[in-house]
Amino acid sequence: EVQLVESGGGLVQPGGSLRLSCAASGFTFSSYWMSWVRQAPGKGLEWVANIKQDGSEKYYVDSVKGRFTISRDNAKNSLYLQMNSLRAEDTAVYYCARGEYSSSDFDYWGQGTLVTVSS
Amino acid sequence: EIVMTQSPATLSVSPGERATLSCRASQSVSSNLAWYQQKPGQAPRLLIYGASTRATGIPARFSGSGSGTEFTLTISSLQSEDFAVYYCQQYNNWYTFGQGTKLEIK
Numbered sequence: 001e002v003q004l005v006e007s008g009g010g011l012v013q014p015g016g017s018l019r020l021s022c023a024a025s026g027f028t029f030s031s032y033w034m035s036w037v038r039q040a041p042g043k044g045l046e047w048v049a050n051i052k053q054d055g056s057e058k059y060y061v062d063s064v065k066g067r068f069t070i071s072r073d074n075a076k077n078s079l080y081l082q083m084n085s086l087r088a089e090d091t092a093v094y095y096c097a098r099g100e101y102s103s104s105d106f107d108y109w110g111q112g113t114l115v116t117v118s119s
Numbered sequence: 120e121i122v123m124t125q126s127p128a129t130l131s132v133s134p135g136e137r138a139t140l141s142c143r144a145s146q147s148v149s150s151n152l153a154w155y156q157q158k159p160g161q162a163p164r165l166l167i168y169g170a171s172t173r174a175t176g177i178p179a180r181f182s183g184s185g186s187g188t189e190f191t192l193t194i195s196s197l198q199s200e201d202f203a204v205y206y207c208q209q210y211n212n213w214y215t216f217g218q219g220t221k222l223e224i225k
Contacts, residue, residue: 002197035214045155045163045206047214060212103210106151107174116154 002026002108004096007008009113016086022079022096022110030042030054035106036081038092038115046092047080050099057102064090086117105112120225121145123207125217130175134197142190142207151211154183154192157219158203165207167192197222 008020020036027055035050049060058070069082079096093114097106122145132138142152145186155177157161165174170190180195194201202224207217 105168
């Protein structure tokens with residue numbers, strides 16, 4: 001059974017940093033592109049970043065470029081999102097999601113982890 | 120950026136009836152279109168990909184159609200568990216989602 005389990009969310013002050021993790025199991029993690037998708041409270045979905053199977057390609061939505069870094073450790077079946085210079089508008093539930101290709105649907109999602117940026 | 124527009128924002132339908140949800144892209148996305156279902160407090164679940172292919176385990180009452188800029192998700196006979204928010208997503212040029220359609224019980 002495919003499972004994606006996020007962790008690392010919490011309350012952080014504006015300008016602060018946080019590192020999210022996503023533990024994957026039930027599939028060959030190293031064979032898939034992985035993404036982070038976020039959802040602000042009561043709002044819709046926004047793709048944040050994705051990373052190629054071997055980590056050699058990474059892409060970001062404009063609003064997080066230069067502040068967020070996506071990475072992965074295939075030996076640990078884990079995906080990460082390092083978030084720096086956090087802003088109030090980054091407050092959201094962050095989901096990790098699996099995609100087969102660089103441009104594909106997201107067939108499995110984690111349960112999400114809440115990041116709240118507030119003083 | 121490709122903008123995805125869903126209509127209506129809220130759809131009230133009685134159980135057993137048919138529901139038709141629409142999604143329009145600001146430019147062609149070919150058939151690179153997915154539909155997701157999200158219930159309160161849960162992650163989105165993939166229903167349809169490639170505009171018309173049901174994902175694994177999705178009941179046959181869910182069907183998708185369209186290509187280019189106009190897409191439709193149809194639920195043929197609504198069950199109680201189908202009342203949720205539905206999102207369309209294009210993955211032809213990066214990824215963008217529609218704002219969602221809330222399907223509520225009439």
